[in-house]
Amino acid sequence: MIIGIPKEIKESEHRVGMTPSGVQTLIQNGHSVYVQKTAGDGSGYSDNDYLKVGAKVLKTIEEIYHISEMIIKVKEPLKKEYLLIKEGQIIYTFFHFASSEELTKAMIKSKSICIAYETVENKDKSLPLLTPMSEVAGRMAAQQGAKYLEKHQKGCGILLGGVPGVNPAKAVVIGGGVVGTQSAKMLAGLGADVTILDISIDRLRELDDIMPKNVRTKFSSHYNINEAIRDAHLIVGAVLIPGAKAPNLISRDMLKDLSIGTVLVDVAVDQGGCFETTKPTTHNSPTYIIDDVLHYSVANMPGAVPMTSTEALTNATIGYAIEIANKGWRKACLENEPLKKGLNIISGNIVYKAVADAFDLNYTELNL
Secondary structure, three states: OEEEEOOOOOOOOOOOOOOHHHHHHHHHOOOEEEEEOOOOHHHOOOHHHHHHOOOEEEOOHHHHHHHOOEEEOOOOOOHHHHOOOOOOOEEEEOOOHHHOHHHHHHHHHHOOEEEEHHHOOOOOOOOOOOHHHHHHHHHHHHHHHHHHOOHHHOOOOOOOOOEOOEOOOEEEEEOOOHHHHHHHHHHHHOOOEEEEEEOOHHHHHHHHHHOOOOEEEEEOOHHHHHHHHOOOOEEEEOOOOOOOOOOOOEOOHHHHHOOOOOEEEEHHHHHOOOEOOOOOEOOOOOEEEEOOEEEEOEOOHHHHOHHHHHHHHHHHHHHHHHHHHHHOHHHHHHHOHHHHOOEEEEOOEEOOHHHHHHHOOOEOOOOO
């Protein structure tokens, strides 16, 4: 199979779809790999690193899309890429369709094969391709929250861990999945007073066992969220419904109960956000203020640490990429149930129900 790795064009996105190590593995399996010039620079990989493992380097993104049967990238295609995508071409990347009707309709129109990292799902409901980036984003949420609590950043001016004789900041994490767990661990390690909420009692029991003493668990309900956030200094939104739009758990009206300089970090922004006032931001302009509450909602948080993120992502995606390339997407998905769940749009048909439901579009039952 001919595989293309384009340079990411999303603002401040420094990751690349595959490391040289991953590219070498694809080539060793008999495939041809074309990498766009300077695609790996942001992650610390030169064009020469790719040439050394047998890849070919092309100058433009147009050349990459034109020659490739499968595109491997990190973020969803942007408007500039829509017309480059060919009928029947496999696009293997993060899509987060439920947050963009425009993207969804563009991919329907392209008649491409859209395999979304974020909906590949194991039997135990874990998301193997989303997990590494969720781990990065969860840890970054704590780091960014700590930074934006500083007064000159427009936060309330509290040190996350306090000092002897002075109380630490109060942090609330909504969602006990991968993002929430990693965020709570980091916040606890920095000394914050942490409350983590989830709707699963079983998950709360697990968290209660593994978390340090400065982390408390709470059942997630509208009432309990409202109570928990009233005196919080930092609130992390970490709720995920695979492939679907995130629920709004903090409304605009609830902001009035928060203190001036409270910081909201919405890691669910890729799926529409779990705060009503969330809107996507960038690393160059990451925050905005509504009702004296600072919002941080960068839509590609792991892109800020590409040396870590690209390697972690390749470790997760390479196995499935080899299956798709070796067998073709149809046979690979027939034989691999988790990968099959990654199919979102096939040849103009939405085959992932949550995506169709997000925009009231036609849903086609998947029948390979």
